[in-house]
Every structure is written in C-alpha cells, then in structure tokens.
Amino acid sequence: MISGYCEEKYVPVKKIFESYFLKQEEIGASFAIYKEGKPLIDLWGGHKSENNEKWEENTIVNVFSATKGIYEIIVSILIDQNVLDLEKPVSYYWDAFKQSNKREIKLKHILSHQSGLYRFKEKITQEDLLDWNKIINILENQEPDHLYGEKTYYHAKTHGFLVGEIIKKTTKKNLGELVFELLSNKLRLDFFIGTPKNKLSNIAFLYEDKKEIQISDEFNAFNNPQHEISFYNKEIWQTAQIPSMNGHGNARSIAKIYDTFVNDLILEKNILLSKSSIKSCLTENVGRVDESLMLPIRWSKVGLILRGGWLFGKNKESFGHNGWGGSLGFADPILGIGVAYATNKINPTMASDKRIINLLKKFYDLFD
Numbered sequence: 001m002i003s004g005y006c007e008e009k010y011v012p013v014k015k016i017f018e019s020y021f022l023k024q025e026e027i028g029a030s031f032a033i034y035k036e037g038k039p040l041i042d043l044w045g046g047h048k049s050e051n052n053e054k055w056e057e058n059t060i061v062n063v064f065s066a067t068k069g070i071y072e073i074i075v076s077i078l079i080d081q082n083v084l085d086l087e088k089p090v091s092y093y094w095d096a097f098k099q100s101n102k103r104e105i106k107l108k109h110i111l112s113h114q115s116g117l118y119r120f121k122e123k124i125t126q127e128d129l130l131d132w133n134k135i136i137n138i139l140e141n142q143e144p145d146h147l148y149g150e151k152t153y154y155h156a157k158t159h160g161f162l163v164g165e166i167i168k169k170t171t172k173k174n175l176g177e178l179v180f181e182l183l184s185n186k187l188r189l190d191f192f193i194g195t196p197k198n199k200l201s202n203i204a205f206l207y208e209d210k211k212e213i214q215i216s217d218e219f220n221a222f223n224n225p226q227h228e229i230s231f232y233n234k235e236i237w238q239t240a241q242i243p244s245m246n247g248h249g250n251a252r253s254i255a256k257i258y259d260t261f262v263n264d265l266i267l268e269k270n271i272l273l274s275k276s277s278i279k280s281c282l283t284e285n286v287g288r289v290d291e292s293l294m295l296p297i298r299w300s301k302v303g304l305i306l307r308g309g310w311l312f313g314k315n316k317e318s319f320g321h322n323g324w325g326g327s328l329g330f331a332d333p334i335l336g337i338g339v340a341y342a343t344n345k346i347n348p349t350m351a352s353d354k355r356i357i358n359l360l361k362k363f364y365d366l367f368d
Contacts, residue, residue, distance in 0.1 A: 003057065004030075004043035013362045014043060020355060021046050028055035028204050029343040030251035031359060034259040035336055036267070041363070042252050048204035048344065060190050060248045061204040061344050062232055066328050067247025068159060069321030070191060070254070072302045073261055073272065074178050075111065075163065076281040079302070080273035083170055086111070086280070086301050093166050096140035105148040110155075110162050112285040112299040116144025117162060118153035118221050118292060126231045130240045135161050152299065154292035156221040159303070160243025176241045182272070189256050191249035194241040203248055204344040206233055206325075221292040227324070229346065245324070251340040254329035258320060259338030262331035282306070282319060310357045313339065314364040326353040335367060 001021050006014040020026035028046035032039065048055045078084040084093075086108040091097035097105060109115045121142055128134055139161060145153070155162070164175045171178065176194035184191050195203065208229045231237055237246060260271050265278040281302040290297040298306040304319045305312070312318035312330040320330025320339075325346035331338050341356040 002043055002045040004041075004045075005039050006041050006043060007039075009366055010041050010363060012366065013041060013359055016358055016362055017043055018045070025345075026343065026355065027207055027345040028059070028061075029341065029345070029355075030055070030059070031341050031356075032251035032255040032339070033363065034252075034255045034338045036263055037256070037259065039252075040337070042255075044250070046344075050205055055204060055344075056202075058190060058202050058250075059204050060192070060195070060199065060202050060250050060253075061327070061342050062206060062238070062246055062248055062325075063254070063327035063329075063342055064245045064247075064323035064325050065156065066254065066321055066323035066340075066342075067193060067243060067245060068323075069304060069329050070179060070183065070247055070249075070257060071160065071163060071175050071193065071243050072111065072281075072304050072321070073257060074167070074175065074182060075302050076261075076277060077182055077273050078167065078171070079281060080277035084166070090115075090166060093169050101143055105144070107166065108285055108301045109148045110159075110166070111303040112301055113152050113155050113159070113290065113292075113303065114149050114286065115155070115162070116146045116148060116151075116153075117142065117158055118145065118155040119158065119219055120224050121219060123219075124225050126225050126228055126237075129157070129225070129242050130236060132161070132164075132241065136165050139165075149286075152286060152288050152290045152297070154221055154290050154297070155244070156292065157224075157242075157244050158221075160245070163303075164241070164243050174241060175243045179247075183257055184253070187256055187260060189249075189253035191247060191253040191257065193243050193247050195238045195248045197239065199248075200235060200238060203238055206344050206346055208346045208348055227348070249342065251342045254340035254342065255338040257338065258329050258331035258340070259336075262333050262338060263336055266333050266336055309352065310360060311352050313360050322353075324348075326355055328353075328356060 030044040033041045285301045287298045315334040318332040322328035329340040
C-alpha cells in the first residue's frame with residue numbers, strides 16, 4: 001500500500017500516513033520531508049486513477065494554489081538577479097498599468113494580494129482561463145476594487161496571470177519555462193506549470209470529496225469561474241499555464257524546492273539565491289484580515305504565507321503556501337527542512353486539512 005523511504009525514528013509518522021488509505025480517508029497521495037537534500041520521509045501510496053492504477057514514485061497531481069509558493073520562489077530568484085524590484089510600480093514593467101487607476105500599484109502589492117485586482121468582474125469560463133491573452137486583456141481593462149495597499153484580498157485566480165505577465169514582459173519567458181529552467185531541470189525534479197505531453201501519463205486523476213457549499217451570487221476571488229473537477233482532469237487543462245492553480249508535481253519535488261530555498265537562507269549555499277534576497281522576500285508586507293479568506297493572513301512581500309499555524313508545523317518562522325484540496329509545501333528555517341503533501345482526494349473546504357496536520361504533529365514530536 002505504501003512505498004518510499006522513512007527514517008526509522010519517523011515510522012510512527014509513516015503509520016499515520018498508511019492509516020489514511022486503510023480507513024479510506026485518502027485515495028492517492030505523496031508526503032515528503034527533506035533536509036539539506038536528503039529525505040527524512042519520502043512516501044507515496046494509494047491509487048492514481050479510476051481503474052486502480054497504483055500511485056507511483058513519479059506520479060504527479062494538480063496541487064492548485066500550492067503552485068503559488070513555487071512561482072513566488074521564481075519571483076524571489078528574479079529579484080536576486082535584479083530583474084524585478086518589489087518597490088517598483090507595475091507600470092515600470094507593464095504599460096497598461098500607466099492608466100491613473102493602476103499607476104501607483106507596486107509589484108509588492110500584486111504579490112501580497114493588495115492590488116485590488118483580486119477577481120474577474122465579468123463572467124469567466126474555464127475555457128477562458130486557457131486563453132492567456134484574453135485574460136490579460138480583461139485584467140488590463142479592469143478597474144481595481146480598492147486603492148492599492150488599502151485592503152488585502154487573496155487573488156485566488158488572477159494572481160498567476162498578473163505575476164506571469166510581468167515576468168513575460170521582463171524576461172521574455174513564461175512562468176512554465178522559468179519553473180522548468182530554474183527549478184525542475186536544475187534540481188532534477190518533477191514540477192510543471194504546463195505539463196509536458198510526455199509527463200501526462202504520470203498525472204493522478206482528481207476526486208472531489210463532495211460537500212454542499214453555498215456559492216455567492218456576486219463574483220468573488222473564488223467563484224468566477226467555479227471549481228470544476230471534471231475540467232481539471234482534462235488534458236487541455238493539464239498542459240495549459242494557469243499559474244495560480246494548475247501546477248502539477250509531487251511531494252518530493254515540492255519539498256526539495258523548499259529545502260533548497262530555506263538552506264540558501266540558513267546555510268548560505270546560494271543554489272537558488274542569496275541569503276539577503278531571501279530575507280527581503282520573506283519580510284512581512286502587511287498583517288491584516290484577508291477579506292477573501294476572512295482570516296488574518298500574514299503575507300510576505302512576494303506572497304508567501306508566514307506563520308501558517310500547524311499547517312506549516314510547529315515553528316512560527318515557517319513559510320510556504322497551501323492549495324485548495326489539501327496539497328501544500330512549506331519550509332521550516334528552524335529545522336532547515338522542506339515539507340510537502342500532494343493528494344488527489346480533494347477536500348473542497350477552505351479549512352485546514354487534518355491529513356497533513358496529523359502527520360506534522362507526530363513528526364515534530366519525534367524530531368530532536
């Protein structure tokens with residue numbers, strides 16, 4: 001049922017992971033904790049498809065907004081390379097932002113969900129999300145909902161388009177290309193925004209744990225378009241680039257990215273970027289109630305979540321990003337580890353997912 005590696009002392013963690021499949025609380029998943037490039041835990045199990053194909057070592061899955069944390073690390077690398085500057089107005093990079101209602105919005109306001117462009121104000125379909133130019137045109141012509149920096153609204157679906165277009169205009173490359181070049185290829189791992197055709201057979205089928213959720217009539221950050229699992233299982237979705245929500249990867253790959261990133265910070269390895277740049281990217285931009293999530297969220301200047309509670313382990317210095325459904329990745333700079341969970345059984349609520357929290361509580365109990 002369960003495959004992979006687990007250090008002897010963490011076998012009780014493995015047993016909790018295994019219990020999820022025995023009790024049918026999980027369908028297919030991977031869970032990994034890496035420290036300085038070596039696994040403490042690297043497990044996977046269950047099924048990846050409707051015909052009971054086993055979840056394999058190289059199985060990947062849509063991790064939804066956990067993707068944001070990965071491309072925010074790309075943004076951090078570009079800041080380190082002086083390609084991007086958090087304090088510059090977006091209009092410096094993107095001419096459409098020179099209009100008066102957008103002129104003063106800074107890069108940090110987009111990244112930390114304070115730009116006012118947190119939703120689409122006109123009706124959008126799933127197919128529209130596949131058309132990059134159409135979405136960019138909508139965002140270019142849309143009025144912000146509030147003055148920049150005045151409020152915080154999680155940009156659930158717009159974020160990756162806004163960040164991705166700024167990156168396209170500065171590097172002439174899209175986010176998918178940069179994720180491959182600067183992370184996946186460099187660190188030899190499987191994480192993609194826009195999955196290559198030769199990796200499609202590795203993608204796990206998504207299953208939704210159905211719950212009745214009240215959908216607001218007014219367009220907000222989440223409901224335009226509404227989530228549609230059947231669409232996310234299609235090849236046209238898997239190969240497209242919708243950076244806010246369609247990165248495909250596994251726990252090993254995400255944990256390795258965060259492990260490398262955090263050890264550039266604490267050990268000054270400079271594999272991805274310098275310690276001083278990481279520190280500036282982890283500086284809290286603002287701490288207030290996020291009006292999309294209706295929770296007090298601490299966003300860093302690049303949009304990583306700071307102090308995520310038990311979702312990011314025991315230490316308040318941890319940072320990362322979780323995703324709709326239960327997948328997440330984070331780094332703990334106190335322990336010097338990268339952690340990730342990836343699942344194909346979608347928990348549709350916005351509440352903290354108990355699957356990862358139970359594993360983390362046991363891990364932190366055992367770590368010395």
